[in-house]
Structures are given as structure tokens and as C-alpha cells.
Amino acid sequence: MSEVLTFGESMIVFAPSQSGLLRYINNYEAKFAGAESNTAIGLCKLGHTARWFSRIGNDELGQYILYKIRAEGVDVDNVIIDNEHPTGIMIKELSGSGQTRVYYYRSGSAASYLSPTDLPPELFENVKILHVTGITPILSDSCHSLTTSAIKTARQKGIKVSFDPNIRKKLWNNSDHSEMIRGLIHNSNIVTLGLEEAEILYGNKNFEHLNEILFRSPHLEYLAIKNGAEGAFVSDGKTQYSIAPYPCNCIDSIGAGDAFNAAFLAGILENRPVGECGKMAAIAGALSTETTGDTESLPTRQQLNSILEPEQSIYR
Numbered sequence: 001m002s003e004v005l006t007f008g009e010s011m012i013v014f015a016p017s018q019s020g021l022l023r024y025i026n027n028y029e030a031k032f033a034g035a036e037s038n039t040a041i042g043l044c045k046l047g048h049t050a051r052w053f054s055r056i057g058n059d060e061l062g063q064y065i066l067y068k069i070r071a072e073g074v075d076v077d078n079v080i081i082d083n084e085h086p087t088g089i090m091i092k093e094l095s096g097s098g099q100t101r102v103y104y105y106r107s108g109s110a111a112s113y114l115s116p117t118d119l120p121p122e123l124f125e126n127v128k129i130l131h132v133t134g135i136t137p138i139l140s141d142s143c144h145s146l147t148t149s150a151i152k153t154a155r156q157k158g159i160k161v162s163f164d165p166n167i168r169k170k171l172w173n174n175s176d177h178s179e180m181i182r183g184l185i186h187n188s189n190i191v192t193l194g195l196e197e198a199e200i201l202y203g204n205k206n207f208e209h210l211n212e213i214l215f216r217s218p219h220l221e222y223l224a225i226k227n228g229a230e231g232a233f234v235s236d237g238k239t240q241y242s243i244a245p246y247p248c249n250c251i252d253s254i255g256a257g258d259a260f261n262a263a264f265l266a267g268i269l270e271n272r273p274v275g276e277c278g279k280m281a282a283i284a285g286a287l288s289t290e291t292t293g294d295t296e297s298l299p300t301r302q303q304l305n306s307i308l309e310p311e312q313s314i315y316r
């Protein structure tokens, strides 16, 4: 039984050993990534329980992903092994100044065949938050149906719906999915989005204005607008906070948003005020940038607590 249920595609990642154009890269390190499994891992590292659900190929790369996610304490028991389609692949290219490009080899992957019948209703039992991203509904029509049906089930069962648009323009492929994403936001209780995503979706980058627009939704309880190295803005509709960035040595910012989401959701599960949730989230987001993988530097509960309450940390 898990407090948080999430689903989506995770891929094997090849991270170059050095920065520069891929044509000059000879060595890669295998890692794994997926916005939803990153968030599930972040929650488990903070002492919460999370289940990640997906399809992976019946291949060694899929097994690698499963081993890694399971090792972090995420419940992967219901992941489907797909005999017909492969596990997706992502390759990173590092600029050397903290900017990372990604290349996807995921079209027709096992996860793109996820569909509503894959997700059994029992998986919603005792769940407090369903976390969904805007990546999944873009992958295929069946993934879109899965997303809407999961949100519908969560609503019927009184489970809070958490949504991050996670706009990946490479997956949008010159189509405009803004209206669909705005619809999902409108159906969510917790919305976490990047400031640039907010501009794409609402044509606006002003926190106050976005707060006002988004809280017109009847369901919204918590809002976080993420702004990379500048920090974030959080609101519960009554009180708004500007959250300062936590100092870090940023190597690769990909996955910072998922780290932020994990700690933000952890704060909500712990019934903390939104300002505290935002502070926890900003620390997790900053720390996650300190490695090229998405999850290695996600904070443990002990690390996070020692930053939040430094006087209580005893090192020897």
C-alpha cells in the first residue's frame, strides 16, 4: 500500500562522460530516467511510500530500470513486462555550463502502449495522492486515455490529483497540446509547473497573475511555479511565498523539477504549511542538480532535516 501512485515512461539514459557534442563522446555511463519514477524515488528517499506503474520491454535495459527503481524502495510490483515492444532510450548531451540537451529513442516503446485497462482499480486503495505528468498523455492515444481515466478514478475516490505539465517540446513534435494540458491542470488539486511552461500555457510569467488564473479552478489546493536557479513561488490560494533558491553546484538541471515535486508532495503528506513545502522542495530541487543522474543526489530524509534544522545534526 502506497501513499502516492504514479505512472509513466522510464527510460535507460546514456550520460556522456564529458561535455561536448556527442560526435566526440566515446564513453557513456548508463543511468535511468523518467519524470514520474524520479518523483516516486524522491518520495521514498524522504521516508514516504510510492508505487510506480508502467510497461517496460522484455529486455535487459528494462530489467536495469526495474532493479534501480525497486532498489530505492518504490513499489514496482505491478509494472507490466511487454514482450512485443522495447524499453525506451534517452541520450544526454552536456554543454558544460549546466545546460543539457536530450535525444529520445522512445517512439513505439513499451510504455507508449500503456492503456486504461492496464491500471487495476485496486492500485488506488489507500492512495492519498495520484501524481500525473503531461508527458504520458502525449506518448500515444492509449496513454492519453490512461491519464484521463486515472484522474477520473482518483477524483471518484477522493484522492488528490497532482499534476506537472512537464512540457517536452520534442515530444509535442510541432503540435500544440496546450488546451489538453490546461484541461488536466483544471482537474488537479496540486499543480507544479515551470515558469516557462506557465508562459506557454497561459501567455503570462507574472506570479500574482498566474496565481489568480490558476486558483479559478474549483479543485486547486496547492500551486508551485518553479523557476530554476531563481527559486520558486508557492501558494495555497490564501498565502503566497517566494522561495529563494538553495545554493548548489549545478552540473545537470534535468530532473530538478521532479525532485522539487517529490519534496513538495512529501510536505503536503506531512500536512505542512505551503511555505514549508516550498522550502523543502527548493532544497531537493537544488541538490538534485549536483549529479548527472536524475536521482542520485535526491536528498534523504536525514539530509533534508539537517538542512531544515541544522542545530539538530550531530556528525560525530
Ligand SMILES: Nc1ncnc2c1ncn2[C@@H]1O[C@H](COP(=O)(O)OP(=O)(O)OP(=O)(O)O)[C@@H](O)[C@H]1O
Pocket: 166, 193, 194, 195, 225, 226, 227, 228, 229, 230, 231, 232, 245, 246, 247, 248, 250, 253, 254, 255, 256, 257, 258, 259, 260, 281, 282, 283, 284, 285, 286, 289
Ligand atoms: N541551479 C539551481 N540552483 C538552485 N536551485 C535550483 C537550480 N535549478 C533548479 N533549482 C530548484 O529546483 C526547482 C525546479 O527546477 P526547474 O525550475 O529547473 O524545474 P523544471 O523546469 O520543472 O525541471 P525538469 O522538468 O527538467 O525536471 C527550482 O524551482 C529551484 O527551486
Ligand SMILES: O=C(O)C(=O)C[C@H](O)[C@H](O)CO
Pocket: 009, 033, 034, 035, 036, 038, 090, 135, 166, 168, 254, 255, 256, 257, 258, 294
Ligand atoms: O523527458 C522525459 O520524458 C523523462 O521523463 C526523462 C527525464 O527524467 C525527465 O525529463 C526529467 O524530468
